[in-house]
Amino acid sequence: MKMGLRVQLIGTLIGAILIFFVISAIAANTTMSSDLSNLAKREVTSGALGFSGYWDSKKDQVRLLTTQIAIQDAIRKDVQTKNGKALGDALSNIARGAELSFLTVTDTSGKVIARANGGTTGVKTGSPYIDRALTGETVSTAAKLGDAELQAEQLAPQVDTDSKGAGGTTTHITDGIAIVSAAPISDQNERTIGAIYAGVVMNHAYDVVDQATRSLGGKAAILLGQSIVASSISNPDGTRFVDSDIALPATSLAGPKPYQGTDTEAGTDYLTEVDPILDDQNTVIGARWYGIPLSTFREIQAHTIQSILLWGLVGLIVALALAIPVVERLSRLLIKRSRQVRASAKELSVAIVGSEVSGDHVAMTKAAVEKQGEILSAVMAAPMNGATEKVAEAASLNAEIYGDVIVIDTLATEMSNRMQQAVSRVNELNDVAEGLSELVTGTKN
Amino acid sequence: MPDVILFFSSNADTMIATKALKDSGVTAKMIPKPASITSTANLALAVDPAAEASALAALGKANVALGGVVK
Numbered sequence: 001m002k003m004g005l006r007v008q009l010i011g012t013l014i015g016a017i018l019i020f021f022v023i024s025a026i027a028a029n030t031t032m033s034s035d036l037s038n039l040a041k042r043e044v045t046s047g048a049l050g051f052s053g054y055w056d057s058k059k060d061q062v063r064l065l066t067t068q069i070a071i072q073d074a075i076r077k078d079v080q081t082k083n084g085k086a087l088g089d090a091l092s093n094i095a096r097g098a099e100l101s102f103l104t105v106t107d108t109s110g111k112v113i114a115r116a117n118g119g120t121t122g123v124k125t126g127s128p129y130i131d132r133a134l135t136g137e138t139v140s141t142a143a144k145l146g147d148a149e150l151q152a153e154q155l156a157p158q159v160d161t162d163s164k165g166a167g168g169t170t171t172h173i174t175d176g177i178a179i180v181s182a183a184p185i186s187d188q189n190e191r192t193i194g195a196i197y198a199g200v201v202m203n204h205a206y207d208v209v210d211q212a213t214r215s216l217g218g219k220a221a222i223l224l225g226q227s228i229v230a231s232s233i234s235n236p237d238g239t240r241f242v243d244s245d246i247a248l249p250a251t252s253l254a255g256p257k258p259y260q261g262t263d264t265e266a267g268t269d270y271l272t273e274v275d276p277i278l279d280d281q282n283t284v285i286g287a288r289w290y291g292i293p294l295s296t297f298r299e300i301q302a303h304t305i306q307s308i309l310l311w312g313l314v315g316l317i318v319a320l321a322l323a324i325p326v327v328e329r330l331s332r333l334l335i336k337r338s339r340q341v342r343a344s345a346k347e348l349s350v351a352i353v354g355s356e357v358s359g360d361h362v363a364m365t366k367a368a369v370e371k372q373g374e375i376l377s378a379v380m381a382a383p384m385n386g387a388t389e390k391v392a393e394a395a396s397l398n399a400e401i402y403g404d405v406i407v408i409d410t411l412a413t414e415m416s417n418r419m420q421q422a423v424s425r426v427n428e429l430n431d432v433a434e435g436l437s438e439l440v441t442g443t444k445n
Numbered sequence: 446m447p448d449v450i451l452f453f454s455s456n457a458d459t460m461i462a463t464k465a466l467k468d469s470g471v472t473a474k475m476i477p478k479p480a481s482i483t484s485t486a487n488l489a490l491a492v493d494p495a496a497e498a499s500a501l502a503a504l505g506k507a508n509v510a511l512g513g514v515v516k
Contacts, residue, residue, distance in 0.1 A: 350457045350460065350461065353460050353461055353463075353464045354457070354460045356464060357460045357463045357464055357467075357475065360463075360467070361475055364474070403476055403477055406477040407475050407476060407477055407488060410456065410477065410487045410488055411456075411460075411475075411488075414456045414457070414460070418457070
């Protein structure tokens with residue numbers, strides 16, 4: 001398919017602009033994909049660190065409260081006198097104000113004197129942290145609390161739930177994950193007279209995850225084993241996504257190193273970091289999950305590519321608006337020059353053909369004249385030998401030669417005119433050549 | 446048999462026709478235009494009647510506009 005100059009020039013321009021923008025879009029997409037991926041990883045690492053900070057802050061808060069309560073005179077006095085009723089009331093007030101899930105005081109043998117939540121007293125808790133506190137140590141750690149301990153602290157209803165797993169399976173959760181602290185209670189002579197044991201159970205407690213989401217922007221969750229026991233992740237219907245198994249494999253939660261990768265929870269793709277939660281024995285008891293929706297970064301990427309393509313389209317339209325008149329003017333100029341060249345070539349070709357034809361005709365006439373000469377010579381040599389026929393033949397030839405002479409005369413006149421026209425056509429061709437040269441180089445020769 | 450006369454709209458076309466016929470191997474002779482023919486050209490071509498068809502074909506092939514034919 002042959003294309004005109006206009007189509008070729010405009011097509012080349014459009015093609016060049018399109019190639020430019022396609023390559024720009026691909027380059028931007030590739031670069032952004034890489035840069036956004038790195039940015040997302042940094043954001044997730046930073047967010048996970050922030051979430052860890054809120055967790056540690058909560059742990060410090062529980063530890064500080066525990067040690068402060070342990071040195072209150074009223075508490076000391078009630079422990080010394082084993083006034084369970086007064087101690088229970090005081091602990092209830094403190095736990096409610098400090099948002100502690102439980103607050104328990106024991107005597108030196110580890111038997112419970114009073115609990116903030118009520119419950120049985122006079123029995124041993126069995127908690128290793130109280131045993132350590134009774135030796136004078138202040139303990140602060142994350143801990144996995146068993147059903148018996150939670151029952152004793154009246155906290156089983158907060159924890160008991162069914163966690164939905166993949167394929168419709170459910171797991172009944174009776175354990176709790178908590179931040180706990182235990183400290184010795186001493187008398188004025190610094191003798192240990194008991195221990196205080198406090199904690200915040202994280203199952204279905206959302207202040208830490210919500211605080212992380214508000215401050216860091218992503219989503220946060222606390223895992224007990226594979227189960228999400230607290231989270232700020234939302235279901236598509238806006239409800240809180242909790243009491244479900246995490247989609248990640250168990251190996252990614254095993255620790256001790258954090259896991260970073262993609263994860264889909266409640267129908268949303270996240271880039272996540274999962275940090276193991278360790279107890280005081282460095283055993284992995286759960287995990288902190290922090291994620292940023294991948295759509296956040298994909299939307300930035302898609303929006304940028306759309307912008308590039310949109311501006312590319314605008315650029316294409318502007319370029320065409322500027323280029324089309326130029327191409328049109330150029331094409332008109334070339335068409336005009338082409339017509340001039342064609343007309344000149346036709347004129348010159350007529351001059352060349354006329355020259356050839358004239359030459360042929362002169363040669364034919366010369367041959368006729370020579371033939372006539374031969375006839376006349378023959379008549380003169382033998383006047384009596386068929387002179388009448390030969391003279392008649394010579395006369396006929398003469399008429400032909402006369403016609404030839406008229407033709408030669410006409411051709412000479414015609415060629416004279418043609419040669420004059422040829423000179424002007426050659427000048428015109430020089431003008432065309434100069435015009436084209438100026439068009440290409442931009443300067444006059 | 447008298448020649449067939451081919452005439453054209455101009456002397457230039459007559460010259461071009463002469464060249465075209467020569468290139469096609471058709472013998473044609475350039476003659477002054479007979480007085481009986483009305484044409485703007487002063488020249489015409491005379492061809493043998495036997496060569497008329499091949500002459501017209503050659504002119505058609507060379508894209509030369511023929512003014513008329515007189516037999």
